[in-house]
Each structure stands twice: as structure tokens, then as C-alpha cells.
Amino acid sequence: MSSNHRVVGKLQTLVRIPTVSYPDWDRVDVAAFDAFLVELAAQFPLVHERLGLTRVDTHGLLFHWAGRSAERPLVLMAHLDVVPVDGDAVWQHPPFGAEIHDGAIWGRGTLDDKGELVAICEAVETLLAEDFTPAQDVWLSFGCNEEVSGSAARLAVEELTRRGVRPWMVIDEGGAVATEAFPGIDVPIGVVGVTEKGVTSLELRVDGAGGHASTPARNAPTVRIARALQRLDRHQMPAHVPEPTLELFRRLAPHAPAALRPVMQNAGRIKPLVTKALVALGPETAATARTTFAMTTLSGSPALNVIASTAKAGVNIRITVGDTVASVLEHVRRTVDDDQVQVTLLEGNDPCPVSPMDEAFELIEATIVDVFPDAVPAPYVMMAATDSRHFTKICPRVYRFAPFRMTKEQRGSIHTYDEHLGVDALVDGVRWYQRLIERLPA
Secondary structure, three states: OOHHHHHHHHHHHHHOOOOEOOOOHHHOOHHHHHHHHHHHHHHOHHHHHHOEEEEEOOOEEEEEEOOOEEEEEEEEEEEOOEOOOOOOOOOOOOOOOOEEEOOEEEOOOOOOOHHHHHHHHHHHHHHHHOOOOOOEEEEEEEEOOHHHOOOHHHHHHHHHHHOOOOOOEEEEEEEEEEOOOOOOOOOOEEEEEEEEOEEEEEEEEEEOOOEEOOOOOOOOHHHHHHHHHHHHHHOOOOOOOOHHHHHHHHHHHHHOOOOOHHHHHOHHHOHHHHHHHHHHOOHHHHOOOOOEEEEEEEEOOOOOOEEOOEEEEEEEEEEOEOEOHHHHHHHHHHHHOOOOOEEEEEEOOOOOOOOOOOHHHHHHHHHHHHHOOOOEEEEEEEOOOOHHHHHHHOOOOEEEEEEEEEOHHHHHHOOOOOOEEEHHHHHHHHHHHHHHHHOOOO
């Protein structure tokens, strides 16, 4: 069996183990996570035999591969947990079957994030078989509770800090070699996240007297909550385009339709126009230019004939570069404009620092061009959260890039149904990690 086919089989085996994360530890199938670690060791024996291994948290792994120098360590990240499968979602193929159809491996975790984990391990396993020694130390940090914002990555950072390790560069999941990523752009874009939005969650709550539905009073808790949500939906925070997005435009300009090229080339000088255009193009592009508010949970009365004594709503906020948790809270309270609506901060994270586009970024860029010659490498602001945010405390160069070709449909399948990764895309991902490690500067 060829090495290409072997890596596909390895991913299939690991996808079939349902390592599902839940915030409530009592719901977690610990045996599945135990089995996953046993199988990972079986699939990648050299990684486990020759690299130093430290267990982190319950099932997190931190591998150390000693290079010729320890001055500029590289950290490659992934996570082995996945989100639950919605039982009502109509998958074309079983979510934990890892079946191959139409040249792709189908299943939960193929894209998020077992595909990346397997590609990293296969690249390292291949190099170890060749007795290769990297120019710099390489650390592999594999989290076990990323999907529930768990503590594994934070504990890995604490372990590296205890050892005096200051990474030169960190690469985690995030961007991809994306097609259909921008209106009017036909070429694939190798988008590398140089920062990520801050994830913040609020609870809005109104308390009242409640009572029988036959004698309703005006402005009951449910009405006040509904009005608060409507005001937030209508009055968004001001939009603005951060520098990574402007650089993305400049790099895409030569590939844009003729009418758009001047705008994209001169985006930095016409920021207001660019900002308005992004907001007008739809929710996906609008999210690149502003802090977003998603009204996600809602609760009120337990019965149709009972007036709620308490109404609550959850708001998930992704804070863009330039805004802060403090400015978001100020905006929410000013916009809701109702003293009866209690605003509680459940989770608050500012955006991550913007990583530089220096020689580390150039190494990522050059490797993208090598493995994906048709793609345009470019920075961007990542809108989702990753474990890598914890590493910004010890490393100024944290990048988010999964070296897989992904269509718009595939990107849309993450955390929902029909998640799948192309067989050829997986093989290319292995090559990308291998060449990146081989090119580490002395």
C-alpha cells in the first residue's frame, strides 16, 4: 500500500472513534478518548517512540522533537475532540463512518480537526523514518477540549513556560486554501489568520412579577427582552477594516474583476468606501469588517398560559480588531437603553494581537506557493476562536492555517453535517507540513 493510501486509512480509523466534547464532563465518553490515544500511538509509532511526550489535562498531548537548535522553536497545533452530531441532521454518509465517496473522506472531524492532526503526525512520522533532524525544536500540541473552550491548550502553555520555551512561531487550525472565498475572485486563496476575533458571551435578563396569561401587563419580561434584542440587531457597532483585511485586498486585486481592481488596490486610501462595500455584500463579508452580535439562546415562560417571571437571552459576540470587551459592553448598554435589562458578562475575550508578516509569515507563504502554486497567500482576520489564542501570551507569531483545499460547501459543513476532506487534499496537507519543517531556518 502506498504511503498516500496509508495516511487516508489512518484518518479513517481515527474519525471512527467518536471523541465528542461536552461542557459537562459527565457526558463525555472517556473510553472513546482513551481509545483514540491508543490508536494514535499505533498509527504513528515513531512519533511516540522518538519524541518526548507529556500528557496535558485529561487527554491532551505535548510532543517535543529536538532539533539542531532550540533557539527558535516551532509549535504545530491541532485538537482531537469534535462537536456532537445533530441527530436530526441529514448526513449523506454516516458521520463516524469515515467512508470514501467522490474522492473524499466523509465524517465528523475530517476538517475540524482530525485531518490536520493526522497530516501533522504523518509528516513527522515520514521525516523520522528518514532520520531527519529539524533545524529547530518542533513541538506538537494536541488539545482534547478545544470545542468547549477547555483548559488543555492553556495548560500546554503553562508547561512550555515552566520549561522556559518561548516559541518562534505557532501554527494552528484556521485558514485554508479556499475557493469561492471572495466575490469575483476565481483563484484559490491561501488565507492565513494573523489574528482572531475575541469571543464574548453575554446574558440579557429581565425579572418581573409573572402571573396568569389572562391578565397581562405591558412591558412584561419577554417583551423587554424581545425589544432589547431587536435594538441590538438594528444598531450594530461601527464597521471598520483592519490592516490584515486591507492587505488581503491588495493581494487579491490583480485577480479581481477589472471594475474592482482600483478599489482593492487602493483600499487603504478609501477605507470608508471599502467598509460600506463589505457590509453591503452580505453577512460573510460584513463579518470581516465589524464586531458581530448573534442572538443565540432565548427562554421565558415554561407554559403558554403563564406570564414569564424571568426572561433571558444569550448573545454571542465576535469582537473585531480595534474593538474591546469594554467597548462592546458600553455599546450594548447604550443600545438596549433599558434599566430593567440586566447585562451579565459570561465570557469576555479581546481580539488576539496581530501577528507580524515577517520571515515567519514568509515561510508559511513560500510553503503555500510550493505546494499550492495556483493559490494566492494572504493574511486575514479569523472570525472563529482557536486554542492558539492561549499561545499569544508566549509567542508573538501565532498563525492559523490548515493546509487543505476547501470549497465553500466544505467550509460550510464544519460544525454541521456532511463534513468531508478530499483524499488528495489530505495528501497535499501532509506535504505542506513536511516541507515547512524541512525549511525551518537554522
